Amino acid sequence: MVIKCNNGHWYDSNVDLVCPHCKRENGKLAMRLDDKEEDDKTVSFIDVAEDMQGLDQQIAGSLSVGSSGSSDAVDDFDFGMEDIDIDDSDKTIALGFFGVSEEIQPVTGWLVCTRGEEKGKDYRLHSGKNFIGRSAKMDVVLLKDNQIAREKHASIVYDPKGHGFYISPEDANLVYHNDQLLAKVQELRENDKIRIGETE
Missing domain, CATH: 2.60.200.20 (Tumour Suppressor Smad4)
Incomplete structure (x- = not known):
């Protein structure tokens, strides 16, 4: 479905979750729902957190048109990143493991x-x-x-x-x-x- 972002750009929401034009202009992080995890790159947690906060409004704008075609505004859509206190000491930290979960042995x-x-x-x-x-x-x-x-x-x-x-x-x-x-x-x-x- 082709929709218009908050900045006036038109894009296909079935292909991109957020506006690719805004993403390219701002250099922001954007992910499609079916994107795979990139494990070859080390990224700063600060950059990811800032990007996720900036995407709140873009995603809310892209979700404003429901599946029935009616325009329902999404007022509060966020990733919960505002409450995270981030200390950028340039250390690599593990945020989680996304492999097969192991059964805990007592x-x-x-x-x-x-x-x-x-x-x-x-x-x-x-x-x-x-x-x-x-x-x-x-x-x-x-x-x-x-x-x-x-x-x-x-x-x-x-x-x-x-x-x-x-x-x-x-x-x-x-x-x-x-x-x-x-x-x-x-x-x-x-x-x-x-x-x-x-x-x-």
Whole structure:
């Protein structure tokens, strides 16, 4: 449907959500409803916020003609950007992740590092198998201990039916449970000591 913007420009609202002439003249940000996310560019949050505020009136003007052809004025159309206090320190910040949402896994227990480079840090355990290693893909990440395998040095399994924790070495890696070399799956009890590499 061809409509006229507040500045007197004519454009097709089925193709552009806001007036492309005003967009080009003002250098403003405009998005079509079916636009895809651009992840190759870093943009200032300040610029986006200012652009979104400027688009309020343009979009309100473009929405003033309803689907039935009647002219219904849109009085209050905004993006809610006025209430945002913006500190432009030129730091890149993540505003959200638009990928597949992951199911939140409830915490079933914790490990606490008592010796090593990460002393004092705690690690959350979830139901099922928790892999231990240096890689960010692991459930328990011991990044600073180079004696630990990058992936799957050991695993701790939480059994939801029996309400128990079990530790197991993976791929013939050395794991100590209460100062004894772990050769097979062993049940963990409260205050048990696990040593992997230089981390305890």
